[in-house]
Amino acid sequence: xxxxxxxxxxxxxxxxxxxxxxxxxxxxxxxxxxxxxxxxxxxxxxxxxxxxxxxxxxxxxxxxxxxxxxxxxxxxxxxxxxxxxxxxxxxxxxxxxxxxxxxxxxx
Amino acid sequence: xxxxxxxxxxxxxxxxxxxxxxxxxxxxxxxxxxxxxxxxxxxxxxxxxxxxxxxxxxxxxxxxxxxxxxxxxxxxxxxxxxxxxxxxxxxxxxxxxxxxxxxxxxxxxxxxxxxxxxxxx
Numbered sequence: 229x230x231x232x233x234x235x236x237x238x239x240x241x242x243x244x245x246x247x248x249x250x251x252x253x254x255x256x257x258x259x260x261x262x263x264x265x266x267x268x269x270x271x272x273x274x275x276x277x278x279x280x281x282x283x284x285x286x287x288x289x290x291x292x293x294x295x296x297x298x299x300x301x302x303x304x305x306x307x308x309x310x311x312x313x314x315x316x317x318x319x320x321x322x323x324x325x326x327x328x329x330x331x332x333x334x335x
Numbered sequence: 336x337x338x339x340x341x342x343x344x345x346x347x348x349x350x351x352x353x354x355x356x357x358x359x360x361x362x363x364x365x366x367x368x369x370x371x372x373x374x375x376x377x378x379x380x381x382x383x384x385x386x387x388x389x390x391x392x393x394x395x396x397x398x399x400x401x402x403x404x405x406x407x408x409x410x411x412x413x414x415x416x417x418x419x420x421x422x423x424x425x426x427x428x429x430x431x432x433x434x435x436x437x438x439x440x441x442x443x444x445x446x447x448x449x450x451x452x453x454x455x456x
Contacts, residue, residue, distance in 0.1 A: 240398040262442035264380075271430055271446035272380065275395060283444070299413070315380050322385065322394035329379040 230254050230318050234327030241306055249301045249330045251316035256296045259261040260320040263292055263301045266329075267312045275314075276301065303332075337361045337445040339431050344450030347421055353452060357414045357431030365389075365409035368434035370443055371416050373427035373452075381427075385415065387438045421454045428452075 231254040241247045251261065259279035264272040274283045276292035279299055289304045303310055313332050316327040343355040357369065359449060371383040384395045386405045395403055404417040428449040435441025 260440070264443075266380075272443075272450055273446065274442065274444050276445075277442045315383070317380075317442065320440050321397045322440055324378045324382040324385070324440060326382060 229323055230257070230320060230325050232316055232325050232327040234316055234330050236307065237328065238333065239331050242335045243306050243308060243315075245306045246304045247332065249307060249314055249316075249332075251294075251299045251301070251321075251327050253297045253299075253318055255320075256316050257275045257299075257320040259295050260318060261294070261299050262317045262319060263290075264315045264317065264327055265275075265310075265312050266315065272315065292299060306332075308334075337433060338374045339433065339445060339447035341429060341431050341447045341450040343395070344357075344429065344452045346385065346453045346455060347354050348456050349422055349454055352417055352419045352420055353421060355416045355418070355429055355431075355450060355452070357447060359412045359433075361432070364412040366436050368436075368438065368441065369407065370412050371403075371405070371429060372432060372443075373425075373429045374449075375424070375427040379425075383429075383433060384416070384439075392438045418452075421452075423454050426454045437444060 233252045263276040264286045266272040280292045291302045314330045338360045340358050347353045370385045390407045399425045402419045407414040430449045432443040433445040
């Protein structure tokens, strides 16, 4: 199984800030990595796939980068609606695996 | 629009089995792989299993290997997940979700709203 490690576990920020979440894989994924957002009590929703491709309908303040074993999710200009949990997931091989999540909270 | 609706959750005793269902609409169900994932209370997401568009290819997470039975009925746009030998640590919200149009690993682009399974005596 490919272990995914996200950091930080919790991130405190203010509206308007630029934040970055990191995801590291135990082995190379090429660019086969996705990012999801999850709000309390709701299902996750896809933000980014193939490391840097923005899912249709997702605001352009979200961006992804990276390849191999290190990836980042950046949110530029935080909006109140962005305070949620974020998960990376590798789909390089089965079993698919998620990072442990990052909770983005209001400072 | 793409819609996935889970059903069948509830309270079940340890050691018993439970069958969850996922009903899809808004897309060609018989051309997509379908995943199941779960989330224990206050915890992160855990991927469980994938069944290919035709039901012939399946992969499971190590944590549930041997305890899952997945079947799909493409004529009814429905997929079933049976979980056997339930334990309290299986308590979670269970999600079905849409994968790719082939058998290779693929990201999830749509999720159901989830169904809660509570394992308790």
